[in-house]
Amino acid sequence: MGTRNTDTRNTDTRNQDHLCRAFKALANPTRLRIYQQIRDQRSGEVADSGCKLVDFINSLKVGAPTVSHHLKELVNAGLIEVRRDGRFLTCYLREDMREELRRFWERT
Amino acid sequence: MGTRNTDTRNTDTRNQDHLCRAFKALANPTRLRIYQQIRDQRSGEVADSGCKLVDFINSLKVGAPTVSHHLKELVNAGLIEVRRDGRFLTCYLREDMREELRRFWERT
């Protein structure tokens, strides 16, 4: 079984859960910062500079376990993905999710 | 003293708090529903049908105190405003805030 049409709720309701989890993930200052940093560096000139997990640990005022926890939340909400890149975990924006959120805020 | 330039944080940081509080307000299924209902009815044909607080109490599965609480959160986050309209409180979308959020999700 796939993930589509496997429950009795309608598309709107499922879509709403989806949105709601995204907003929840961004409803924390530390996570919002992380998200923005990943989004903003992505369009920078040095494409390979990356957004490494370790940099968040060093730049933010929270410890490694907390950063690990927050990153997991962002991944679970579908906002970012994390890949191993040599010694480091690097974070990437999920453009599909960003597009979905952009559509939500679009003018009628 | 006004509300501008009265602290040492930069504009980005203040703007982030702003966004964060908006996302927090939408990070709850009941509040997201309320917000969407207000937003969607606004562009409906019968402009004066309004989004009355009492209708939320009847249509959602939560009691009056809870709706009251949620509405206050949405107001405090700057997402909606509430005005008395005869016997009822009616909810209106804050278009300025919507625009701000639209800009956040805009493509680079």
Add this chain to the structure above:
DNA sequence: ATTAAAGTTCGATAGTTGTCGAACTGTCAA
């Protein structure tokens, strides 16, 4: 193989949130 750095997991704890019922305060119609 050692070691150092990168990252996770666990358990604890303080703080926040969603919800309720009860009691309260308007506001309008009869």
Add this chain to the structure above:
DNA sequence: TTGACAGTTCGACAACTATCGAACTTTAAT
């Protein structure tokens, strides 16, 4: 003015969240 409906405030409580330190695993450099 009384009664009914609209809405708020308060106190309580369970559930959830953010954070930490300690202990652990994984990765790569030496």
